[in-house]
Amino acid sequence: MTSEEIRQSFLEFFEKKGHKIIPSSSLIPENDPTVLLTTAGMHPLVPYLMGEKHPAGQRLANCQKCIRTSDIDKVGDTTHHTFFEMLGNWSLGNYFKKEAIEWSWEFLTGKEWLNLDKNRLAVSVFVGDSDAPFDEESFNIWKNLGVSEKRIAKLPKKNNWWGPAGETGPCGPDTEMFYWAGDADKVPEGFNDDNVSWVEIWNDVFMQFNKKADGTFETLKQQNVDTGMGLERTLAALNGFDDNYRTELFWPLIKKIEELFGKKYGDSLEITRAMRIIADHLKAAALILGDEKGLMPSNVGAGYVLRRLIRRAVRNGFSLGIKETFTSKIAEEVIKIYQEVYPELKKNKEFIINQLAQEEKKFKKTLENGLKEFDKIFRSLSSDEDKKFFYIGGKDFFNLYQTYGFPVELSIEEYVCRRNKLGYTPASEEIQKLWTEEVHKKMLEHQKLSRTASAGMFKGGLADASERTIKYHTAAHLTLAALRKVLGEGVLQKGSNITSERLRFDFSYPEKMTSEQIKQVEDLINEKIKEDLPVICEEMNLEDAKNQGAMGVFDQKYGERVKVYTIGNPSTGDFFSKEICGGPHVNCASEIGKFKILKEEAVGTGVRRIRGIINF
Ligand code: SER
Numbered sequence: 001m002t003s004e005e006i007r008q009s010f011l012e013f014f015e016k017k018g019h020k021i022i023p024s025s026s027l028i029p030e031n032d033p034t035v036l037l038t039t040a041g042m043h044p045l046v047p048y049l050m051g052e053k054h055p056a057g058q059r060l061a062n063c064q065k066c067i068r069t070s071d072i073d074k075v076g077d078t079t080h081h082t083f084f085e086m087l088g089n090w091s092l093g094n095y096f097k098k099e100a101i102e103w104s105w106e107f108l109t110g111k112e113w114l115n116l117d118k119n120r121l122a123v124s125v126f127v128g129d130s131d132a133p134f135d136e137e138s139f140n141i142w143k144n145l146g147v148s149e150k151r152i153a154k155l156p157k158k159n160n161w162w163g164p165a166g167e168t169g170p171c172g173p174d175t176e177m178f179y180w181a182g183d184a185d186k187v188p189e190g191f192n193d194d195n196v197s198w199v200e201i202w203n204d205v206f207m208q209f210n211k212k213a214d215g216t217f218e219t220l221k222q223q224n225v226d227t228g229m230g231l232e233r234t235l236a237a238l239n240g241f242d243d244n245y246r247t248e249l250f251w252p253l254i255k256k257i258e259e260l261f262g263k264k265y266g267d268s269l270e271i272t273r274a275m276r277i278i279a280d281h282l283k284a285a286a287l288i289l290g291d292e293k294g295l296m297p298s299n300v301g302a303g304y305v306l307r308r309l310i311r312r313a314v315r316n317g318f319s320l321g322i323k324e325t326f327t328s329k330i331a332e333e334v335i336k337i338y339q340e341v342y343p344e345l346k347k348n349k350e351f352i353i354n355q356l357a358q359e360e361k362k363f364k365k366t367l368e369n370g371l372k373e374f375d376k377i378f379r380s381l382s383s384d385e386d387k388k389f390f391y392i393g394g395k396d397f398f399n400l401y402q403t404y405g406f407p408v409e410l411s412i413e414e415y416v417c418r419r420n421k422l423g424y425t426p427a428s429e430e431i432q433k434l435w436t437e438e439v440h441k442k443m444l445e446h447q448k449l450s451r452t453a454s455a456g457m458f459k460g461g462l463a464d465a466s467e468r469t470i471k472y473h474t475a476a477h478l479t480l481a482a483l484r485k486v487l488g489e490g491v492l493q494k495g496s497n498i499t500s501e502r503l504r505f506d507f508s509y510p511e512k513m514t515s516e517q518i519k520q521v522e523d524l525i526n527e528k529i530k531e532d533l534p535v536i537c538e539e540m541n542l543e544d545a546k547n548q549g550a551m552g553v554f555d556q557k558y559g560e561r562v563k564v565y566t567i568g569n570p571s572t573g574d575f576f577s578k579e580i581c582g583g584p585h586v587n588c589a590s591e592i593g594k595f596k597i598l599k600e601e602a603v604g605t606g607v608r609r610i611r612g613i614i615n616f
Helices: 003-016 043-049 097-109 136-144 231-238 251-261 269-290 301-319 327-338 349-379 384-388 393-404 408-421 428-457 467-487 515-531 542-547
Strands: 059-067 083-092 121-126 152-155 169-180 198-211 217-230 493-498 503-508 535-541 561-568 575-580 595-604 607-614
Touching (some): 003 083, 003 097, 043 083, 043 169, 043 217, 083 097, 083 231, 083 269, 097 136, 097 198, 121 136, 169 217, 169 231, 217 231, 251 269, 251 327, 269 301, 269 327, 327 349, 349 393, 393 408, 393 428, 408 428, 467 493, 467 503, 467 515, 467 575, 467 607, 515 595, 535 542, 542 561
Antiparallel strands (some): 059 083, 121 169, 198 217, 493 503, 561 575, 595 607
């Protein structure tokens, strides 16, 4: 089966089971500060798992583009990726465990579906703890389907609990399905999740809880199902590969890397690992850049994730000894693989290629500068005797990293290499000491600091639907409408980010706003708040929404049925704002209080950003 056949077959199966197929959402979440990038198919559905009504109904299925950086250290093995596609089916307060598990099994093993060998499958269920009991129900459903008890592991939260995607939000116990990717004649009788040949391919999550900011769990209004099947792993399983990179979704990238680098995949573990990281990271980078939102590499938020992916790829290329630029050549192969499924890649090809080339160039400069600094320190030592004891230490390595962005592992390599040349090879304990005691400690401190900073930055959010974030969400709609009134209809929304403390709103406009224009926009928003316009939600077909002049955000793909929020009177045409949006929003504008624009600035060519607060 090809990847496209698996996508189609999955969607057809769930359509037959009464599900509506919805499009993949953007990789860059809209109005949701709890995660930087879309990590799972459930993510864009959080408001609906929390109880909002979805316009397409209670049974949904799709194939979602995902980026997951939590496993980035595992990338380089055969099964972990930063970009992957997740096939998912959802019940929003509709069916629950029995149907979810039985359908998963039917799709995996059914003759007309994936037809996987039952003897190569195993499952796990939640063993229970003080937050929730043992999932006996799932255990029994599997048993009744004929799965041997030896193949049903009972595991703790660490393994069998999913979510929330951010700090807070929907979550619950899950049951996972594993496929034996090892030799067909060596399938063990029992299941042991420590054995890497058992590869998790599907996860059915029973989302019954909401994790609150204080760490406690509350029962959700409705019992949901959220499942996610990994396309890359399933494709490998169906084609008899024990390495996802051998499948059609990766192999052309590996081939290109082999050609550009003049090395062979599989020649050594080191080469293989580096090639996998390059393929994985550049694929992820191309997909992020190709997303409709035009995100660019930067030092904050999702832009920083993008920057790190590209730089890690370049760094790995560097270690394989490549001199010329390579990232955009590999991205071209990525585009070829995915352009039919994700046409936005074709559309944004130039942007993807240019951004990669620029970032690669910049990073190479960083590497060169770092090496020059390194040289300076080295040359400042005058005698051979000095050089013998040449020791620039973890503190210096960390400074090189912090000031020049020069990667620590490169510093260590450089250090070892220079001492080798002088004939004073450092003892491995010395290197170990450098790494663990000094550099590593510093890096950890650094990471902890930045994590605390970003936790502060992203706390709250629409996913937890707090009152303040809902107000900000409605304020964002007013902002777009006001900007279009003051600056003209050329203004389009380019992105937004909401926390319970502020609104950040990006829009297209070619020049800096004058202070007068800023004041006009602010006054207009406050005028509408004072008028206490109603905020009304209606469901309709996408075509009708467009005909009524509803604004859509970016070229986002919507389902056939959409929710439209009108601020003003929806029936007379006398409204201030009308947008296709999932909600939630306040009921009337006066609930917002008062709005103030704190700052207007550029964030890219032709893109401006407004920062605003309410009730200052
Ligand atoms: N949210 C779950 C996961 O990501 C199932 O879709 O594994």
